[in-house]
Amino acid sequence: MHIGLVGLGKMGANMRSRIRAAGIEVTGFDRNPDVTDVPSLEALVEALPAGQRIVWVMVPSGEITDAVVHDLAGLLTAGDIVIDGGNSYYQDDQPHADLLAATGVGFLDAGVSGGVWGLENGYGLMVGGDEALVATVMPVFDALRPEGPRAEGFVHAGKVGAGHFAKMVHNGIEYGLMQAYAEGYELLAAKDLVTDVHGTVRAWQRGTVVRSWLLELLVKALEQDPGLGEIDDWVEDSGEGRWTVDEAIDLAVPVPVISASLFARFASRQEESPAMKAVAALRQQFGGHAVKPAPPA
């Protein structure tokens, strides 16, 4: 088997290595000349053996993915398959499937979880699309997923869009879990009763109800930077949490933990809070309560 892989960033480069290690030939294309195997998308398509060409797209979601899918629609022919493995919005999937279907090219969407550790540990995969296409690509999914039973690291979640929908919910859960660990860490550290905060979090790794990989990563982060003094309290988001909350609103599903964890990230980026200024001003207005003067500009 020989596949194409577009996008050789943190995720794509490691995935190329893992797929190759499983004995599948991979031709990768990236705009970065230091990592690419071929100089262009055209060259990538030409390098693939004739027949059913398989191209895995692993580029940032949104406009970049959209552009690559459009380019591939002009280069591939009937019977070929495109897999979007990026963190794309699930509602982008059906338009991409329709565009490719116009020339007989198949489409699968794949949610891929595992981050930079996936090379070593394997990637959790959530796939949407036609059963026959999933079966064709299965050797690649098997190469990427963690060792062990397929059902514990791979799911064919449903029709087109289901893979990215599942990944969106997965990332929403990720937001909530991280926020809960983070708040617990702050609370432990705020009281001088627990004298070994790092040791407490480290001890939670075995036997406790809250043990998890994310907890292990928090322990690792605290080992590397005790007190987390080297990093700013600024947290970005790349869309999946917002989409999760939007979807929950559409479906009237209460997601208080996930939405609060998303809003906590927004708050992390504020130098000052207009809302809390307004609360302070209102307390002063109705109760004559003291306000703290703004620091000098």
Ligand SMILES: O=C(CO)[C@H](O)[C@H](O)COP(=O)(O)O
């Ligand atoms: O998909 C992932 C992990 O599962 C990515 O790391 C994702 O980018 C994290 O999302 P965000 O940037 O919104 O925190």
